[in-house]
Amino acid sequence: MPLKQKPPGTLISFEGSEGSGKSTQIVRLAAHLQKLKREVVSVREPGGTEIGEQIRNIIVHNSRGDEMCAETELLLFTAARAQLVREVIVPALVRGCTVLSDRFLDSSTVYQGIGRNLARDPVQQINQFAVGNVMPDLTIVIDVPTTLSLKRIRQRASDVPDRMERENISFYNKIREGYLVLAKSMPQRFVVIDGARTEDAIEKSIWAAVKPRLG
Ligand code: TMP
Numbered sequence: 001m002p003l004k005q006k007p008p009g010t011l012i013s014f015e016g017s018e019g020s021g022k023s024t025q026i027v028r029l030a031a032h033l034q035k036l037k038r039e040v041v042s043v044r045e046p047g048g049t050e051i052g053e054q055i056r057n058i059i060v061h062n063s064r065g066d067e068m069c070a071e072t073e074l075l076l077f078t079a080a081r082a083q084l085v086r087e088v089i090v091p092a093l094v095r096g097c098t099v100l101s102d103r104f105l106d107s108s109t110v111y112q113g114i115g116r117n118l119a120r121d122p123v124q125q126i127n128q129f130a131v132g133n134v135m136p137d138l139t140i141v142i143d144v145p146t147t148l149s150l151k152r153i154r155q156r157a158s159d160v161p162d163r164m165e166r167e168n169i170s171f172y173n174k175i176r177e178g179y180l181v182l183a184k185s186m187p188q189r190f191v192v193i194d195g196a197r198t199e200d201a202i203e204k205s206i207w208a209a210v211k212p213r214l215g
Helices: 022-034 050-061 070-094 103-117 122-130 146-155 169-185 199-213
Strands: 009-013 038-043 097-102 138-143 190-194
Touching: 009 022, 009 070, 009 103, 022 038, 022 097, 022 122, 022 146, 022 199, 038 169, 050 070, 070 097, 070 122, 103 122, 103 169, 138 169, 138 199, 146 169, 169 190, 190 199
Parallel strands: 009 097, 009 138, 038 097, 138 190
Antiparallel strands: none
């Protein structure tokens, strides 16, 4: 690490607000890829490694989490990502797998940079340090109106909203807008999918974006 040359695998990240339907669509995309006999590795952030899951627990469920400052939050998310990249993502890409990541470095750019108002340059540098030169080949942003995203969070069965989910509507408006601006600035890497449609329609749009990019 970092990689000396581009490995044969493909890294696709999924981004969007909570309740945008990323996890459902990752399962559906994995099924398409497996039909083509591709080996798929699905990971989620923060987490995906033992160290990462422990970090996730601190960030999301720590009862004193409300006292966590934005800088700590950024460093914890990126620490979990650094581990995931080296322990899971790079070996999978070297084996030629398609890696589907439920969130990647753009989540830190948007949530900590834009949502928490941390300065852009340090966020970018820390992000870059954490991932080395492992960047997504494609990033799919599932865009949903904030009201819909909040409605889905509240409808989620069984759990009490976690620390991030307790943020207010203006925070989530900033997140949504942040993703749209970021996607516009890097159209070669990003595809924005309208997530306010049926799951089948969203699946179709995602497959249409992914298929031509497969080697
Ligand atoms: P999830 O609900 O999609 O699993 O994401 C967990 C929460 O962590 C979600 O509120 C987004 C947030 N998050 C960040 O704030 N920064 C990050 O870098 C990542 C990966 C997630």
